[in-house]
Amino acid sequence: MTTPAFPKLLSSQIAYDIARTILDGFDKHYRLFRDTSSLGKRHFEASDWILLQQTARERIGFYDHRVHECVQLLEDDYAPEDLSDHVWREVKLHYIGLLTDHKQPELAETFFNSVCCNILHRTYFNNDFIFVRPAVSTEYLEPDEPTPVYRVYYPGGDGLRATLKRILTNLQLACPFADLDRDVALVEQRMLDQHGDAPLEPNHQIQVLASLFYRNKGAYLVGKRINGNRDYPFVVPILHDDNGALYLDTVLCDRAQITVMFSFTRAYFLVDMEVPSAYVRFLRTLMPNKPRSELYTILGLQKQGKACFYRDFLHHLRYSSDRIDIAPGIRGLVMTVFTLPSFPYVFKAIKDVIPAPKDTTRALVKEKYLLVKNHDRVGRMADTLEYSNVAFPRARFSETLLAELKAVAPSIVEEDRDQIIIRHLYIERRMMPLNLWLTNADRTNDEAALEHGVIEYGNAIKELVAANIFPGDMLYKNFGVTGHGRVVFYDYDEIEYITDCNFRAIPEPRNEEEEMASEPWYHVGRNDVFPEQFARFLLGNPRVRRAFMQHHADLLTPQYWQAKKERILAGYVEDVFPYPQSVRFHQYRKPASAAPAARAA
Numbered sequence: 001m002t003t004p005a006f007p008k009l010l011s012s013q014i015a016y017d018i019a020r021t022i023l024d025g026f027d028k029h030y031r032l033f034r035d036t037s038s039l040g041k042r043h044f045e046a047s048d049w050i051l052l053q054q055t056a057r058e059r060i061g062f063y064d065h066r067v068h069e070c071v072q073l074l075e076d077d078y079a080p081e082d083l084s085d086h087v088w089r090e091v092k093l094h095y096i097g098l099l100t101d102h103k104q105p106e107l108a109e110t111f112f113n114s115v116c117c118n119i120l121h122r123t124y125f126n127n128d129f130i131f132v133r134p135a136v137s138t139e140y141l142e143p144d145e146p147t148p149v150y151r152v153y154y155p156g157g158d159g160l161r162a163t164l165k166r167i168l169t170n171l172q173l174a175c176p177f178a179d180l181d182r183d184v185a186l187v188e189q190r191m192l193d194q195h196g197d198a199p200l201e202p203n204h205q206i207q208v209l210a211s212l213f214y215r216n217k218g219a220y221l222v223g224k225r226i227n228g229n230r231d232y233p234f235v236v237p238i239l240h241d242d243n244g245a246l247y248l249d250t251v252l253c254d255r256a257q258i259t260v261m262f263s264f265t266r267a268y269f270l271v272d273m274e275v276p277s278a279y280v281r282f283l284r285t286l287m288p289n290k291p292r293s294e295l296y297t298i299l300g301l302q303k304q305g306k307a308c309f310y311r312d313f314l315h316h317l318r319y320s321s322d323r324i325d326i327a328p329g330i331r332g333l334v335m336t337v338f339t340l341p342s343f344p345y346v347f348k349a350i351k352d353v354i355p356a357p358k359d360t361t362r363a364l365v366k367e368k369y370l371l372v373k374n375h376d377r378v379g380r381m382a383d384t385l386e387y388s389n390v391a392f393p394r395a396r397f398s399e400t401l402l403a404e405l406k407a408v409a410p411s412i413v414e415e416d417r418d419q420i421i422i423r424h425l426y427i428e429r430r431m432m433p434l435n436l437w438l439t440n441a442d443r444t445n446d447e448a449a450l451e452h453g454v455i456e457y458g459n460a461i462k463e464l465v466a467a468n469i470f471p472g473d474m475l476y477k478n479f480g481v482t483g484h485g486r487v488v489f490y491d492y493d494e495i496e497y498i499t500d501c502n503f504r505a506i507p508e509p510r511n512e513e514e515e516m517a518s519e520p521w522y523h524v525g526r527n528d529v530f531p532e533q534f535a536r537f538l539l540g541n542p543r544v545r546r547a548f549m550q551h552h553a554d555l556l557t558p559q560y561w562q563a564k565k566e567r568i569l570a571g572y573v574e575d576v577f578p579y580p581q582s583v584r585f586h587q588y589r590k591p592a593s594a595a596p597a598a599r600a601a
């Protein structure tokens, strides 16, 4: 085995200066990221939902701006001939030295990789220059600031209820609680129900993350109760009532429900963290099956999510032998979608030529995917990771897939010895396409599964509508069913804002000729939508029709869509509950508590 040339002496001043510049760039990035994340608390306290959403949206673009800024600085200051291989090797070593005691070393390494890869040509993705694996450990990393990562409370003395009350009071939210005693009693009861009659052990304790998680109209307290060698995760959503006072909407104790709250189909949280790796470590104890990549992403650190994902993927490739092949389902006109059966994600490459009736281009498709990245996905749209230049081992590609990619997307496919490089790719969670789900349910006479699929489909559309999203192409094949049985939309090329659409009733024909016309005889504008027509392509199957008409017939009327549009235009931000209505406390409260109107989550 050859060891890489390791400089025995760090002799280059340029190398040190470059390392310093990159780390300064990262530190500026994280300072701004944290400042912005900490605005979550202020906007929540002020019930400024529009600003809270806007802040979360703006934060997504920060990383690329800072990388770009840093690359620009380095390119202005150094001539290409200054940057020899020798210098790059030293830059990395200096950088590792500078990261001693750094509180976000894993993020700083990823930033380093982004800057380096922007400057160097891809063939230089020499493992000696970048951080293929993390070099600096995040184990036992503690904040410098007085606020710890999590706080520990022992209910043994004062009892569970008083301890819960202290935890909530210690959050020091600027708004009063409407009736904290009432809410805490409900939380306590549910925790006790979950606990059963297991005896309390000497180590009985509650650990809660010091920062709240903010998203949409909610603040979430995240923690776990430990008793003996068992732990019980929980999340408490804190909401505002109509009078501006706070209340606890529920306590989620079920790991599956907690996992759904942190799902890839939701907007990123705003959380103030000095040591993000410690937050991820804590969260993994609540959701051991959730990959670190998805936890970093949901905390708004999506580049770190991407870096972790790619490392996981390479690892998985090494320890699997199946073939990457075209994803099951109806093939798309815009995308070639492929997957590795043993790995729960799909890869999507935009075709070079997009055939009619599609009226779009690669640039427009990318715009729509970006829109979804920046929009609140309300649990109903899959998040995508966007990559450039992804290398796959050629031997793992099926011949059919390779032939298809070369035929439909030659401009983004490159063969390089034993590798296939895809120049642009989206990666998202694999789901069961809803058309396949419904067909299976129909074929096996599984009425319950069929009805579930249809109910969830309608709920998904209704929640998208509330978030100002018109899916455009509403065919079942464009929706998928997640492992938790939720229906999620994943085909974004025809997406529009509800507020940009014009929902119309089909005009009455004025004569027999118009009545018999096979094409619309009336003028149809670019953004005109005729909901009555949805029945034609959604309700062909009688069982599907029955379930649909029972639960979601309103979706076929223009009035439904127009009313929703008007509501959004009037500035109303709908409530989105990332947990089922059935677990909410509102049913136990007196009407005076004025919780917001219920809507299916």
Ligand SMILES: Nc1ncnc2c1ncn2[C@@H]1O[C@H](COP(=O)(O)OP(=O)(O)OP(=O)(O)O)[C@@H](O)[C@H]1O
Residues within 6 Å of the ligand: 327, 328, 329, 330, 331, 332, 333, 334, 335, 336, 337, 346, 382, 428, 429, 430, 431, 432, 433, 473, 477, 478, 480, 490, 491, 492, 493
């Ligand atoms: N996340 C996913 N999980 C599982 N299968 C998927 C996923 N995304 C896409 N597919 C499969 O790939 C097919 C095409 O995907 P998609 O709808 O995104 O492509 P498209 O080219 O935009 O389609 P269309 O022609 O309807 O616009 C889907 O019908 C489905 O079978």
